[in-house]
Amino acid sequence: MDDRLQVRSMVDARHGRVKPQIYADPEIYQLELERVFARSWLFLAHESMLPKAGDFFTTSMGEDPVVVVRQKDGSLQAYLNQCRHRGMRLCHADGGNTKAFTCPYHGWAYGLDGGLTSVPLEEQAYRNQLDKSRWGLTRVPRLATYKGLVFGNWDESAPSLEAYMGDMAWYLDGFLDRRAGGTEVLGGIHKWVIDCNWKFAAEQFCSDQYHAPYTHASAVQVLQASPANKSDGKPLGEGQTARPVWADALGGVQFGGQGHGSAFFFTEKPDANVWVDGAVSAYFRDTYPEAEARLGKVRALRLAGHNTLFPTLSWLNGTQTLRVWHPRGPNKIEVWAFCLCDREAPAEVKDALIKSHARAFGPAGFLEQDDSENWVEVQKVLQGHKARQTEFCMEMGLGHEARRADGIPGVTNYTFAETAARGFYQHWANMMSAENWDEIQALNASYEKELVHE
Ligand code: FES
Numbered sequence: 105m106d107d108r109l110q111v112r113s114m115v116d117a118r119h120g121r122v123k124p125q126i127y128a129d130p131e132i133y134q135l136e137l138e139r140v141f142a143r144s145w146l147f148l149a150h151e152s153m154l155p156k157a158g159d160f161f162t163t164s165m166g167e168d169p170v171v172v173v174r175q176k177d178g179s180l181q182a183y184l185n186q187c188r189h190r191g192m193r194l195c196h197a198d199g200g201n202t203k204a205f206t207c208p209y210h211g212w213a214y215g216l217d218g219g220l221t222s223v224p225l226e227e228q229a230y231r232n233q234l235d236k237s238r239w240g241l242t243r244v245p246r247l248a249t250y251k252g253l254v255f256g257n258w259d260e261s262a263p264s265l266e267a268y269m270g271d272m273a274w275y276l277d278g279f280l281d282r283r284a285g286g287t288e289v290l291g292g293i294h295k296w297v298i299d300c301n302w303k304f305a306a307e308q309f310c311s312d313q314y315h316a317p318y319t320h321a322s323a324v325q326v327l328q329a330s331p332a333n334k335s336d337g338k339p340l341g342e343g344q345t346a347r348p349v350w351a352d353a354l355g356g357v358q359f360g361g362q363g364h365g366s367a368f369f370f371t372e373k374p375d376a377n378v379w380v381d382g383a384v385s386a387y388f389r390d391t392y393p394e395a396e397a398r399l400g401k402v403r404a405l406r407l408a409g410h411n412t413l414f415p416t417l418s419w420l421n422g423t424q425t426l427r428v429w430h431p432r433g434p435n436k437i438e439v440w441a442f443c444l445c446d447r448e449a450p451a452e453v454k455d456a457l458i459k460s461h462a463r464a465f466g467p468a469g470f471l472e473q474d475d476s477e478n479w480v481e482v483q484k485v486l487q488g489h490k491a492r493q494t495e496f497c498m499e500m501g502l503g504h505e506a507r508r509a510d511g512i513p514g515v516t517n518y519t520f521a522e523t524a525a526r527g528f529y530q531h532w533a534n535m536m537s538a539e540n541w542d543e544i545q546a547l548n549a550s551y552e553k554e555l556v557h558e
C-alpha cells in the first residue's frame with residue numbers, strides 16, 4: 105500500500121481512534137519532516153528579540169536549522185543555517201548582532217542578505233572563476249509576522265498565515281493583544297530535551313484540559329493554599345480545603361479547527377489563575393478594564409487553559425509561557441520556552457512574571473515535570489510491538505460539537521472534550537496524505553462540515 109494511504113488509515117478521527125504507531129515509527133517521522141514541517145507555518149522568533157539591523161536568532165524548522173536576520177531596511181529574512189560549500193552549520197551562536205556570517209570550516213562569508221560575499225583564496229584556488237551570485241544561502245521563501253510573532257514556511261503554495269490560522273487567530277489575540285503596545289519576550293529562553301514524540305506535547309496543549317485535575321492535583325493543592333496566590337491574599341482557614349480553578353469555573357469551551365486547538369474555563373475573576381505570583385495576579389486585575397475594552401469579556405477573563413497552533417507552537421495564558429516543541433527524531437523533542445509579557449507592564453511585574461514562569465513551566469517547573477513524566481512513560485511503553493498496535497481512545501465529547509451564538513468562533517465543545525485532539529490528528533493525517541494545500545483544505549472542510557449539523 106502507498107505509505108501515505110497507510111498513514112491515513114492510522115487516524116480515524118470520526119470515531120475517535122488513533123493507532124500509536126504514528127508516535128514511534130521512524131519512517132512516519134521522515135514523512136512528517138517533509139509533509140508537515142516543510143509545508144506548515146512555523147514559529148521562528150518574536151520581533152522584540154531582533155530590534156536592530158544585524159540582529160539574528162538561530163532556531164529550526166522541523167530539523168532544518170535556520171537563522172532569522174534583521175535586514176538593514178528593517179525587514180526580516182530567514183535562511184537555512186547551512187553553508188553552501190560543504191553544508192557546515194554556518195552560525196553557531198544562539199543569537200546576537202553581526203555584520204556578516206563566516207563559516208567556521210573554510211571561511212566562506214555571507215552578508216545579512218544571505219549573499220555570498222567572500223571566499224578565502226578566491227584568486228589562487230578558484231582562479232577568480234567562482235560565480236558567487238549563485239551560491240547564496242537558501243532563503244525561507246515565506247515569512248510573515250502576526251502581532252509580534254514571526255513565522256516561516258518553506259512551501260510557496262501554502263495559504264497566507266492569516267488563512268492558515270483561521271479561527272485560531274481569535275484565541276491567539278487573547279494572548280497577544282491584552283494591552284496597547286503588544287508583547288515582548290522577557291529574558292532568555294529555556295531549552296531542554298524530553299524523550300517523547302512531538303505530537304504528545306502539541307496535542308496535550310491543543311486539547312487536554314482533562315489531565316489537569318488529575319496529573320496536577322498535588323501542585324494545585326499546594327499552590328492554592330498559598331496566600332500569595334489567592335486573590336484575597338489570605339491563608340486558608342483551619343479545616344478549609346483548597347478549591348482548584350475548575351471547581352469554581354462556570355463551564356468552558358474547547359475549540360478545534362484546521363489542526364489548531366484551544367480549551368479553557370469561563371470565570372468571573374480577572375485573576376483566576378493560581379500559577380502566578382501575587383504581583384502578577386494583581387497586574388491582571390488592574391489591567392482588566394483595558395483588556396476587556398480590547399478583547400471583550402470572555403477573552404479578557406480567560407487566564408488559564410491550553411492552546412496549540414498546529415503543529416508545534418503552544419502557549420498558556422496567565423503563566424505566559426510560549427513554547428515550541430522542536431522535533432528531534434520520533435522519540436525526542438527539544439522544548440524551547442519563552443516568557444511573553446505585555447510590553448507596557450511595569451518592571452516589577454515583569455520581574456515577578458519571569459520567576460513565576462520558571463517556577464511553573466521552566467525545565468524544573470512543578471507543572472512542567474508532571475506533564476513530561478507522562479509523555480516520557482507513554483513513549484517508553486511504545487517500544488513494545490503490541491503496544492504500538494493497540495488503538496488509543498479519543499472519543500470524549502464525540503458528536504457533541506457545536507457552533508456557538510455568543511461570538512466564540514469555530515467548531516466548539518465543552519472544555520473537557522477531545523474535539524481539538526481529533527481535529528489535530530485529522531489535519532495531521534490530511535497533511536501526511538494530501539498532495540497539495542488545496543487538497544488539505546478541502547479535506548479539512550469536509551471533516552468540519554460533518555462535525556456540526558446546521
Ligand atoms: S563548509 Fe563552509 S566554507 Fe567550507
Ligand SMILES: [Fe+2]
Binds near residue numbers: 315319
Ligand atoms: Fe499539564
